[in-house]
Amino acid sequence: MDRIVKLLRAPRLALAVIGFLAAWTATGAWAPWTQPGGPAALAWARAAGLAHPFTAWPFLAAVALLFASTLACTWGRRSRILAVRRGQLPPAALRLPPRAADVRAFLVEQGYRGEGELLTRFAPALWGGWLLHVGLLTLIAAVLVQQAFSDSGVFDLTEGETARLSAPGTVSGRERGPFAPAALPDVEVRLDHFDPYLHQPGYAPDRLSRLTVTVAGQAPRAEVIDRAAGIRAGDAEIFQAIPAGLELTLDIPGMGLRAVRLQGEGPRRAAASLSDPAGAPARFVVESERDLDSPQGTGRLRIALEAGGARLALEPGLAFPFGAAPARLVAVGRWGRFTWTRTPGLSGVFAGFALVLAGCALLAFPAGVARLGRPGEGAAAVVFTVRGAAAVAAEWERAGPPA
Amino acid sequence: MQSILFWSATTLYALATVAYFAWASFGRERGAAAGGALLGLALLPHAGSLALRWAEVGHGPYNTRYEVVSADTFLLVAVFLVAAALARGLRGLGVLVAPAALLLMGWAVTNFGLKREVPIIFKSWWLVLHIGFAKLFFATILLAAFSAGAYLVKVRNPAALPRLPSAERLDLYGHQLTLVSFLFLGVMIVAGAIWAQQSWGRYWGWDPMETSALVTWIVFGIVLHFRVLHRWSGRRMAWLTFVALAFAVVTIFVVAIAVPTIHNSYMVGS
Numbered sequence: 001m002d003r004i005v006k007l008l009r010a011p012r013l014a015l016a017v018i019g020f021l022a023a024w025t026a027t028g029a030w031a032p033w034t035q036p037g038g039p040a041a042l043a044w045a046r047a048a049g050l051a052h053p054f055t056a057w058p059f060l061a062a063v064a065l066l067f068a069s070t071l072a073c074t075w076g077r078r079s080r081i082l083a084v085r086r087g088q089l090p091p092a093a094l095r096l097p098p099r100a101a102d103v104r105a106f107l108v109e110q111g112y113r114g115e116g117e118l119l120t121r122f123a124p125a126l127w128g129g130w131l132l133h134v135g136l137l138t139l140i141a142a143v144l145v146q147q148a149f150s151d152s153g154v155f156d157l158t159e160g161e162t163a164r165l166s167a168p169g170t171v172s173g174r175e176r177g178p179f180a181p182a183a184l185p186d187v188e189v190r191l192d193h194f195d196p197y198l199h200q201p202g203y204a205p206d207r208l209s210r211l212t213v214t215v216a217g218q219a220p221r222a223e224v225i226d227r228a229a230g231i232r233a234g235d236a237e238i239f240q241a242i243p244a245g246l247e248l249t250l251d252i253p254g255m256g257l258r259a260v261r262l263q264g265e266g267p268r269r270a271a272a273s274l275s276d277p278a279g280a281p282a283r284f285v286v287e288s289e290r291d292l293d294s295p296q297g298t299g300r301l302r303i304a305l306e307a308g309g310a311r312l313a314l315e316p317g318l319a320f321p322f323g324a325a326p327a328r329l330v331a332v333g334r335w336g337r338f339t340w341t342r343t344p345g346l347s348g349v350f351a352g353f354a355l356v357l358a359g360c361a362l363l364a365f366p367a368g369v370a371r372l373g374r375p376g377e378g379a380a381a382v383v384f385t386v387r388g389a390a391a392v393a394a395e396w397e398r399a400g401p402p403a
Numbered sequence: 404m405q406s407i408l409f410w411s412a413t414t415l416y417a418l419a420t421v422a423y424f425a426w427a428s429f430g431r432e433r434g435a436a437a438g439g440a441l442l443g444l445a446l447l448p449h450a451g452s453l454a455l456r457w458a459e460v461g462h463g464p465y466n467t468r469y470e471v472v473s474a475d476t477f478l479l480v481a482v483f484l485v486a487a488a489l490a491r492g493l494r495g496l497g498v499l500v501a502p503a504a505l506l507l508m509g510w511a512v513t514n515f516g517l518k519r520e521v522p523i524i525f526k527s528w529w530l531v532l533h534i535g536f537a538k539l540f541f542a543t544i545l546l547a548a549f550s551a552g553a554y555l556v557k558v559r560n561p562a563a564l565p566r567l568p569s570a571e572r573l574d575l576y577g578h579q580l581t582l583v584s585f586l587f588l589g590v591m592i593v594a595g596a597i598w599a600q601q602s603w604g605r606y607w608g609w610d611p612m613e614t615s616a617l618v619t620w621i622v623f624g625i626v627l628h629f630r631v632l633h634r635w636s637g638r639r640m641a642w643l644t645f646v647a648l649a650f651a652v653v654t655i656f657v658v659a660i661a662v663p664t665i666h667n668s669y670m671v672g673s
Contacts, residue, residue, distance in 0.1 A: 018621055029611055054609060129631070201461075202462060203523045204523065226526075227524050227603075228602055229601050341605065356593075357590055357593060363582050387578055387579070387631075390571045395571075
């Protein structure tokens with residue numbers, strides 16, 4: 001057991017693990033196949049786990065090893081700091097040889113303070129490294145817990161449409177941690193108004209939605225969201241996402257009102273495929289006068305139905321043949337995408353961050369403990385400093401001739 | 404007026420460079436004092452030009468290359484003057500800070516005319532922390548690298564640059580500035596994570612810039628471990644400080660310019 005702890009505490013192991021994580025992270029993040037729309041991962045990359053770099057076993061194993069190494073490094077460090085604070089300085093502490101100079105005055109000049117034989121400099125900062133390591137342990141543990149319970153997905157809404165997240169087919173792209181609840185959030189969302197290019201003063205045009213959100217057992221409430229901040233809905237949060245597009249509202253006999261969300265196929269063309277009630281494939285195509293994402297608007301739209309090798313122009317409000325009975329194009333609108341998340345344990349992640357930063361802040365202070373030399377010790381003072389020992393030694397050498 | 408103030412600041416940075424070079428080359432003691440004073444004086448018109456741009460475009464200096472690089476330069480000089488006030492030994496580093504400020508202003512002015520509205524996600528107070536600490540991070544790691552450079556000069560020739568402190572002290576300054584920049588980078592990453600959580604519901608998305616910042620933070624961790632665990636100092640640590648600076652420059656400038664990322668807008672240049 002001691003050998004394992006000794007191995008985990010070895011500086012070389014810590015550096016190797018950190019170096020591996022840096023190289024793996026850089027490779028994983030910048031590899032062409034991890035970019036949106038990038039090529040497929042190469043065979044060797046798939047074999048090494050670099051196709052999904054941040055869920056692959058080498059990455060997870062390195063994080064686990066980093067946790068173990070950090071824990072081993074932190075273990076026992078507290079007692080060593082307390083011993084230094086009491087003046088029990090480690091053998092590596094700097095021994096200032098006797099010189100014809102006042103060592104106490106020299107140490108005071110170096111920032112050390114104290115009345116007796118023990119002088120300290122930024123003593124609380126002795127805990128900086130320890131706190132940083134405890135913060136890292138907290139952060140790693142909290143991220144693992146948070147990821148295990150996290151849950152997220154997306155849903156699309158058209159103006160005037162209401163969706164219950166827990167209803168089948170509403171949510172797509174769900175990413176659920178292994179311990180997240182299987183049930184979807186019991187929340188109903190209605191998109192009252194959607195403007196994909198609203199020009200808020202001082203900001204570039206962007207999406208803004210007015211929603212009516214109803215959490216199970218609570219009264220409906222009106223909310224406004226843009227991409228700057230989400231809203232809370234029960235145990236979930238809802239955010240405005242970027243994807244948006246044109247939508248055709250169809251009244252189809254036997255199917256009722258259906259929202260057909262079109263996907264962009266070019267700057268001025270969008271389309272969606274849909275089978276008619278008889279099961280025959282059909283395709284709705286919209287072509288615009290200006291770009292589909294032009295903040296000035298799309299201009300005139302040409303709407304067409306492509307089915308059975310024929311192309312039929314459609315007009316809002318008019319009926320058209322669709323399966324056995326005619327359907328009607330009710331309206332042309334916009335759809336917007338929303339994401340929802342459940343992230344329990346997030347406060348633990350940020351607490352870990354806070355501890356890491358507190359440790360970093362303390363490390364910036366050059367903490368130290370100095371003990372004046374005792375008779376027969378052969379040193380004017382023994383100085384322990386977390387950094388800058390060489391500067392202290394050099395400046396003591398210049399303080400006066402050897403005694 | 405904005406242009407006049409910008410060029411006034413740039414001229415003062417140029418004069419400070421000349422004064423510091425006179426001190427370093429010809430040993431004119433007044434040169435360093437004049438250089439420091441000119442740097443301090445330059446901050447006034449520089450602040451004025453930034454404030455006027457802020458008033459004109461309605462947002463702080465965090466969009467387009469001109470605004471970002473000009474504000475980075477302002478903070479570099481301000482941080483240097485504060486650090487030099489706290490540690491007098493750092494004053495001589497003005498010989499590197501002044502020309503760096505001049506070059507950065509030259510880079511900034513190439514996009515002086517470009518003005519853009521910021522994305523809606525900038526409607527957050529976390530932005531101020533995130534971007535503010537990114538600028539402080541750049542300023543402190545640049546000063547750390549300058550300390551390391553001065554250390555290498557002093558080690559080779561202890562009589563060189565007599566106004567600078569001993570090589571050991573420069574080594575220590577370099578280490579402390581690296582530690583401070585490690586903290587600032589950490590705050591930048593955390594503020595960005597909280598901001599992302601607020602805007603998108605996820606605190607980490609492995610965006611190239613996020614990843615680059617994390618890798619840089621890890622590299623800084625490695626550099627600091629070499630110092631603390633392996634007692635590396637002196638020349639080796641000076642070169643490692645340059646490595647840390649290279650990672651910082653890649654993160655702050657190269658990734659934002661060359662790699663498709665959600666952070667492209669802040670260095671957009673055309």
